[in-house]
Amino acid sequence: MKAPELGIRIGLHPHGKRNSIADLGVKVGHSTIIDGDDIRTGVTVLLPPVKNPYRERLFSATFVMNGFSKPIGFVQVDELGYIETPVALTNTLSVYTVANAMVKHMIELNPELRSVSPLVMECNDSYLNNIRKLAVGEEHYFEAVKNAKLDFEEGSVGAGTGMSAFEFKGGIGSSSRVVEIGGEEYAVASLVLANFGRREDLTIAGVPVGLELKDYPGRGTSGRGSISMVVATNAPLTARQLRRLGKRAVVGLARTGGYAYHGSGDVVLAFSTAQTVPLDKEAHLLSFLPDNALSPLFRAAAEATEEAVINALLQARTVEGNGHVRYALPVDRLLEIMERYGRIERA
Template sequence: MAQQSDSQTSQNQRPRARELGIVVGVLPPGPLNAITDVAGVRVGHTTLIRGDNIRTGVTVILPHGGNLFREKVPGAIFVGNGFGKLMGFTQVDELGEIESPILLTGTLNVARVADAAMDYMLSLPGNENVRSINIVVGETNDGSLNDIRGRHVGREEVLSAIRNAREGAVEEGAVGAGAGTVAFGFKGGIGTSSRILPKRLGGYTVGTLVQTNYGGILQINGAPVGRELGRYYLKNELEQPDGSIMMVIATDAPLDARNLKRLAARSMLGLARTGSPSSNGSGDYAIAFSAAPEVRIRAGETGNLREIRLLGNDAMSPLFEAVVEATEEAIYNSLFKAVTVKGYGGHTVEALPVERTVEILRRYNVLNYDKRLK
């Protein structure tokens, strides 16, 4: 990880939503309550905090630890609102395969990040004769806090994030691609969550990771937090709700691209539950993949008949519930873990105030409801 400020220590001390008694939905989270609860998935960040004006970074999600070009994963992308610069979309949409790391960054860094990721992929053993790779890079605009025109994320930052991608706990808040993002008028960032289905429904895991940089009227478990705090869309002094969100969804359920796209679409329901209107200028994208080893598309198989076992349509509804819940909670985690950041042009974006928010949630009686309900 690149240079960190003292804010990282404060960030680590801020609670996740569930630690405050904010329980989303009915399904249990995985042991880490993170996208990395899906076996084999790895996440890495490089965070750039330099001087007064650079607040940016890159986040990498690896569907597995091998050569993704030699062992592609089924994948799909759903566009909730297409005001964005997502790279690699059309080939994923056409073939239903993801063959590179999934990278998230700031808007004007997309091309630089893709170039570095291409260097990485071409350098892998087994790819010596490869002449075409579809790199997937998502973005949100971090120009409120970052010198976005400087395009400060380069080759070393990308390669560092890939090299340092790990299974296990995922850093959240103002890290990686979330270093300079803003959500609901507060500091946004990276958040993650997961859900596990009951064994009778397959015991599958669904994990999400979000990069939050959008607006609206914040609500948490239905409580009107944004209005209570006096920061919300259509309040005269608040900026427009434009921005973007990238949502990455992993599952170990054996799904094909068609049902992965259906799964990705349901993440928009989790987004809506947080108070987003999916505004005109918000690029709202969901990228979903299956990490199940048995559905990988291995080199040499693409031209032959493949025999695989897939979940059918009738098995999808529990997975839909899982992704809605995990997306909603991941967004809350991105807000609660983020710290106040001062950046470009002296602009300061405050973190969501934890104590005031908890008091609001307590007043609306939405904390720890899982302990009151059977």
């Protein structure tokens, strides 16, 4: 269950219909790889709501809070301000394999293609996964693409299979918010690959849950790890404005107890589904919101990211692998703590 279903309210803005990045029409697919005692990894792919992302490019931007990370494709996004492929998530040593698969995917869709910038983000799952075995193959990218849908799983699936957060089981989490600007409704959503944090730092809706659960079993590698964050909106924004939006994801991250420690690669990709940059047109008219109208979107990005991290914890299940175990966040204990702090909302 996600946070709202447990009576845990995060933020002020209402959720979207699915309370996920699917509220922007983004389909998400997973390939989960579990083999023997030591392989716990996978691939997650986000498909933008266009038929051919190479020919219907979306405005985009990146933001790097702490650059201990190995994303592929950020340089061209920073230079040109758009994405031209799906977005993939996987483990640190598999970004290159997944990028190769994505290039082949784009060639299939565009036989004339001679240059493309694949977008692959990563976290290091080596605590639960024998990452040196390079278990991810190109076929797993294509399996994730085939599995992509609007109602997708979260938690210990796909790229999230071997990830940890706050020394509990982490993984994939998502959430969305709806805001009104000038009489129009816009959605903002976040999807995260959560693999970071010290147990004592975990904060949920302002409650120091990690301190309350500091003696819960399964601790190890405190403070290591990373988080990859993808923020999407249907508000018409420029690449410059999307970079500003992406920065607010880090506000939400901080509210969960993320401090961007030395070894934590904290990176954001933000994009808008509002309008495309057609490959075949020499000129086209575009419209954008003024900067002084963006504050509700900024708050929504922070709220959606904060809840996405918590949802990753809530949706994850206990996983054992590579000689270690990560326990799922104990929901019964969590609800007792939240009740004691007066942070459970009754229907």
